[in-house]
Amino acid sequence: MKKNYRWGIMGAGKIADKFCTALMATEGAEVYAVASRDMGKAKDYAVRYNAVATYNNYEDLIKDQNVDIIYIATPHSFHHEQTLLCLQHNKPVLCEKPMSLSTKQTTEMIAAAAEKKLFLMEGMWTACMPFMEKILSLIKEDAIGQPQYIHADFGFTAPFDPAGRLFKKALGGGSVLDVGIYPIFLATIIFGKPSLIQSVSKLTTTGVDEYANMVLQYPGGQTAHLLSSISFNTALEAEIIGTKGRIKIDNPCFKATDFTLILNDSTSEHFSMPHQSNGFEHQIKEVMHCLDNGLLQSSKVPHQLTITVSKIMEEVLKQAGVVY
Template identity: 35%
Template sequence: MTAKNVRWGILATGGIATAFTGALVDLPDAEVVAVASRSEASARAFAERFGIPRAYGDWNALANDAEVDVVYVATPHAAHRAAAGLCLEAGRNVLCEKAFTLNAREAEELVALARERGSFLMEAMWMYCHPLVRRLKALVDDGAIGEVRTVHADFGLAGPFPPSHRLRDPAQGGGALLDLGVYPVSFAHLLLGEPAEVSARAVLSEEGVDLQTGAVLSWASGALATVHCSITGDTPVAASVTGSAGRIDIPDGFFFPERFVLHRDGCDPEEFTADPADGPRDTLRHEATEVMRALRAGERQSPLVPLDGTLAVMRTLDTIRSQTAVRYPTES
């Protein structure tokens, strides 16, 4: 890192890479210095759009660019293990999109590699970095609603998505669970940790990916969570947390909420709202800011998105897939 700026490399040039880079260029202490794609033309077009000085037509060149402090991996999740692993092997720090990998085994390999190399590694679960989500968690942890009894969260898109779309493509880790369901599952983990038991059902496409998945997660405390995801129906994208002494409702957009309502026994409802200046891009900005804070502090992981938590989420996703018979071509 320079005295002022953290230098970023962007690996991939799709929609989420575009959104994240747009957030980075608004940060005075972030500098996007390189971008890579398997297509040199795509990398050059992306670099021209954002004024990035170096564009590479292969991942290796970016991974070995010593002037890059941290690489943001934004490929489809089927390529996360290869892309993030390449960067970690070369000594780069990595922020990797979610779902972190296809499965827990791949996630464990990346975490072990980062720890071996002494590099920073973080899953891009930007929900955990959102100020209002952090406030919600603090309220729950402080006992504002008593002991947590139930959690509910859903995320569905209407579609329809054709068989050629990446969400329907097994080779790209398609299906609702890894693309959308990771948010409801991660929300439940944020509040309750790793569940003791999982019971899941899914509706599969002809290609063998999940079009819709629902699961009940349970904990030794007696707490339950219901999580749902779909690429066949536009759900409210809502969440709620109910405790022994109250409830918190996020009426829509729970992973980048504009507001939530705290209901406590014997009290009037209390509404908490996000900073009016914050929008979807700002959620990515909060994530980037946390990465840069951790790098400057010499930390190898973020306390907001700890690696053990990422591994636990991947184990839950694995269990759900094992119960719904979803497997990907690269899995033995």
């Protein structure tokens, strides 16, 4: 591994705070520079995470020659423009999920990275966690037979704020893009591309989806029942059911440490895989592994997976009457 990767952090909100906490706990990584339109926030991050440089605009961060890779932690609606700007200045990018507001934008971002021969990855941290790697291994080993059905949910109660990120359409608000992406990712990594998508949603007065109740069917007849919400709490659990048994992922299923393998004969095995930090460290290590080996994309979050998930979200939103 390269002795040290100097990360540039674009945005200084809650998600960047969690990411920087994990960076501090990850060997070979440092919070080198932070950019925020609020200089006070940038300076606060610099103090807490020992950053060398702070910027009150994103362009100066991108032009900093000492920055090895940029983590984009701004609202969804800015990801497309900011990623393209990073790539134009030859900076590899880890872009927080969702990659963008549309499949068209996501495809453009991936194409730009390929043209520049630069690393680009969507920040789907779940894909990099040990529990997910173990579950995929168990399925490959035929532990539950052929997977047939998945149900997964991610819902929480957010105070209604028409100007806030979750409810403002101009910022890419709504449940699907913010949290629905997690159950959709799980179904996609197991079953692939669906042949049928049916969804029922409720919209807020600001025109974004308050919840989405999704049923997906796949070419082999498998089905997934997925739910996302920003107006009510859900169990935050998931289950993958196969012909020989099932895997139950405990709360919180999007960053789980525990899951149980339950076979049809009622025998079971519990797995526990605690995070060393807050879970973001696995994603950070995966990015640095890719950079070490000159990879342009991660095998855990390949570009095709990002595109497939984007297409599913776009169809669900289209059925709800939401177009960004």
